[in-house]
Amino acid sequence: MKDEINHLIEAIYGAKIESFFAISGGSNNQTQVLNLTNGQRVFLKQNPSPPADFFLAEIRGLKLLTPAKSSLKIPKPIAVQSGDRPTFLLLEYIVSSSEDEKFAERLARSLAELHIISQEHYGLDHDNYIGRTPQKNALEKDGIIFFREQRIDFQRQLARQSGLLPVAIDNKLDLLCDDLGKFLNISGEKPALLHGDLWSENYFPDSEGKSCVFDPAVYYGLREADLAMTELFGRLPQKLYDVYQEVFPMNPGYEERKDLFNLYHLLNHLNIFGSFYLSSVQQIVNLYTD
Incomplete structure (x- = not known):
């Protein structure tokens, strides 16, 4: 799986994974932020034994939440593992900030x-x-x-x-x-x-x-x-x-x-x-x- 992630990153970004760090992903997935050699970051979700359509359903949900009528910021799906039962999903990494009064x-x-x-x-x-x-x-x-x-x-x-x-x-x-x-x-x-x-x-x-x-x-x-x-x-x-x-x-x-x-x-x-x-x-x- 690691080789497939590296291959996708190189194919999409023309860069390699330089480093990564784990962040909290709830009770369902392991999640990491990947730092690339071109300075970009990518969000990685992994699940060793998900239902066959688990990540595909998430992609469909994210796309449904991205209509022009809403000003919500939605992470863009980048790539999902190939095969009948994908075990990882790559998403746009969005930098968070502290909640202000607005x-x-x-x-x-x-x-x-x-x-x-x-x-x-x-x-x-x-x-x-x-x-x-x-x-x-x-x-x-x-x-x-x-x-x-x-x-x-x-x-x-x-x-x-x-x-x-x-x-x-x-x-x-x-x-x-x-x-x-x-x-x-x-x-x-x-x-x-x-x-x-x-x-x-x-x-x-x-x-x-x-x-x-x-x-x-x-x-x-x-x-x-x-x-x-x-x-x-x-x-x-x-x-x-x-x-x-x-x-x-x-x-x-x-x-x-x-x-x-x-x-x-x-x-x-x-x-x-x-x-x-x-x-x-x-x-x-x-x-x-x-």
Whole structure:
């Protein structure tokens, strides 16, 4: 694999790898920044045993996030390993900077621009991944049915199969899924293009202050799901939510709905990391069923 990476670098850049350093890549991949002899840098993601379409799905997601209507900065895919099961991906390296007092406002406006992009159905024309879990995106006209079947119920089935979901919580999830229409106010909403995994490690300001997002789990869904995810593992400044509401107003009651959107991600974390996340799942389920 090392020889193939070197060959691609030489073919694309006419340069060689001079040095590299590892950076945090989350729980799914090993990531490095490659310093080239021509002074450029390249971002390398490696995974020794990914699903066959893992990196190809990421490339498709990055390309979907790069329409002219959004001011988000998206890393450009450069090359992927050849073969039936690519184990590495080369991406544009984007220099990050510290968040200033205007970052939340810029990110809010960029997200609103992204979420205005729509299509007729919820979902996507292909499945992809949320972390290392398959993310099902079967097209559906009804946003509540989509969220129930492709998000909550799919993760619940995985947790059942792994023995991670106690019967009492599973039964309450039945009640919650039956009542989703009561909790989700989607009147007037259209399927919005979402990043899909917008937690605090998947965005930063670049050297020009633009909002850079990466590691997407793209689909067309209920846009509040992206906003809610920004609150799950470390909340952004209130300015982001205020500016977003000014630019692209949400229906009343977002504060009461956001935990429901994050139930999807907590179920996914339960399936990936185990029972540590069970209490968080239970807390949200109880919130909507007790």
